[in-house]
Amino acid sequence: MLVRHISNLIGRPVMAKPRPVVVSGPSGAGKSTLLKLLLEEYDQVFGFSVSHTTRNPRPGEENGRDYYFVSREEMLHGIDAGEFIENAEFSGNIYGTSKKAVQEVQARNQICILDIDMQGVRNIKKTDLCPIYISIQPPSFEILEQRLRQRKTETEESLQKRLAAAKLDMEFSKEPGIFDEVLINDVLEDTYIRLRSVLSEEIQRVRALQN
Numbered sequence: 001m002l003v004r005h006i007s008n009l010i011g012r013p014v015m016a017k018p019r020p021v022v023v024s025g026p027s028g029a030g031k032s033t034l035l036k037l038l039l040e041e042y043d044q045v046f047g048f049s050v051s052h053t054t055r056n057p058r059p060g061e062e063n064g065r066d067y068y069f070v071s072r073e074e075m076l077h078g079i080d081a082g083e084f085i086e087n088a089e090f091s092g093n094i095y096g097t098s099k100k101a102v103q104e105v106q107a108r109n110q111i112c113i114l115d116i117d118m119q120g121v122r123n124i125k126k127t128d129l130c131p132i133y134i135s136i137q138p139p140s141f142e143i144l145e146q147r148l149r150q151r152k153t154e155t156e157e158s159l160q161k162r163l164a165a166a167k168l169d170m171e172f173s174k175e176p177g178i179f180d181e182v183l184i185n186d187v188l189e190d191t192y193i194r195l196r197s198v199l200s201e202e203i204q205r206v207r208a209l210q211n
């Protein structure tokens with residue numbers, strides 16, 4: 001009603017901003033792999049919220065594209081200054097979504113994608129961001145461990161921390177009312193098709209808004 005009223009006043013339709021999408025799930029479940037496919041296929045529709053982290057870059061990761069890689073001191077300073085929508089300690093490092101990262105995507109009228117852990121999900125629930133919540137889960141704990149080991153990004157110590165967090169995350173995904181969709185990432189192509197289908201309505205809405 002209010003939207004229609006404003007449209008009438010300025011003489012053209014005003015549409016609400018696209019709803020952001022939160023993608024969460026245990027480390028190694030396949031979030032980044034799926035999001036890479038989505039961002040490649042719909043590069044004008046989706047924009048990635050580039051988080052800050054205190055962890056070291058992995059080979060091939062780029063500052064400003066995959067993360068903003070910062071010192072713990074810098075991160076804590078930003079958090080104290082109120083620059084973050086949410087932040088969390090995960091596997092010995094701090095991660096956080098800055099207000100600026102989300103605003104930059106929204107300014108382009110794109111669907112903002114946040115790849116965040118379960119603490120982030122709980123914290124985003126307390127904000128007015130109102131995203132679609134999607135959990136990506138592995139077919140089993142054993143397969144998750146295999147995938148994480150095969151990725152070869154972790155030391156044995158950090159792997160064990162991630163696996164401990166994964167157990168909690170797999171339970172969290174079963175809590176009623178948290179996620180709009182829980183996708184089990186077994187065969188990658190199948191999961192991707194389901195992810196695209198979950199987001200199809202929002203994709204169409206954004207395309208209409210952009211044309």
Ligand SMILES: Nc1ncnc2c1ncn2[C@@H]1O[C@H](COP(=O)(O)OP(=O)(O)OP(=O)(O)O)[C@@H](O)[C@H]1O
Nearest residue numbers: 026027028029030031032033147151185186187188
């Ligand atoms: N469906 C799948 N089948 C087999 N391997 C997969 C599948 N999906 C992802 N992988 C592989 O599993 C590993 C973990 O995937 P990915 O890095 O995307 O996980 P993630 O959830 O983003 O992890 P993190 O939270 O640590 O960033 C990667 O090596 C990826 O190639």
Ligand SMILES: Nc1nc2c(ncn2[C@@H]2O[C@H](COP(=O)(O)O)[C@@H](O)[C@H]2O)c(=O)[nH]1
Nearest residue numbers: 027051087088090095096097115116117120
């Ligand atoms: N709460 C937040 N969690 C985040 C953010 N950015 C990433 N993450 C999550 O951290 C883990 C580990 O990521 P990795 O790149 O080190 O493998 C993973 O679950 C991400 O979803 C953030 O800004 N806030």
